[in-house]
Amino acid sequence: KNQVEQSPQSLIILEGKNCTLQCNYTVSPFSNLRWYKQDTGRGPVSLTIMTFSENTKSNGRYTATLDADTKQSSLHITASQLSDSASYICVVSRSNDYKLSFGAGTTVTVRA
């Protein structure tokens, strides 16, 4: 069973609208949670990284939240742009071996 679950699997939104992606994890021992953006045919690019003590972190129009008690995170995209069309991957790092556990990703399609 995947230790990082993302929802929805995909979504389509109109340009200018907001959306929120969800991530639940069971990875332990927890070190940090990251959100990556991956364009088709490219490597993942880091959007945010949060440690246990951080509840929210923003990077431009991207805002991530983390609830370490419930082991849930969200990524909110504000005022979406066509260039936001990509796969968004939730990744959790373990503190004992630094290996990353990847979610399956949410494919976001922004339409004009």
Add this chain to the structure above:
Amino acid sequence: GAVVSQHPSRVICKSGTSVKIECRSLDFQATTMFWYRQFPKQSLMLMATSNEGSKATYEQGVEKDKFLINHASLTLSTLTVTSAHPEDSSFYICSAFSLDTLAPYNEQFFGPGTRLTVL
């Protein structure tokens, strides 16, 4: 953030040949590099962990004799797919990592990926 490059970005080869993919950390020394494989519409799957100067550690189900990894320096790791077959066609991504015990977290920086197509 730090820059990680991969070469080549795309490669097409005949079945039975070997292909070498390079992963370089351009502006920092990477104590560890990870190699991932990603099939269409799937997430990244860790293949192996490569530490400079030592043998790579392979994940379960990954053939070490088929996927040869060399991490000869702190800025370069190579993945060689030996005797490639069509089922090896995939997107191969490396990441570079430098352990900094003083940092609140240790970032992994991903390369842009290499698309391998085996005919």
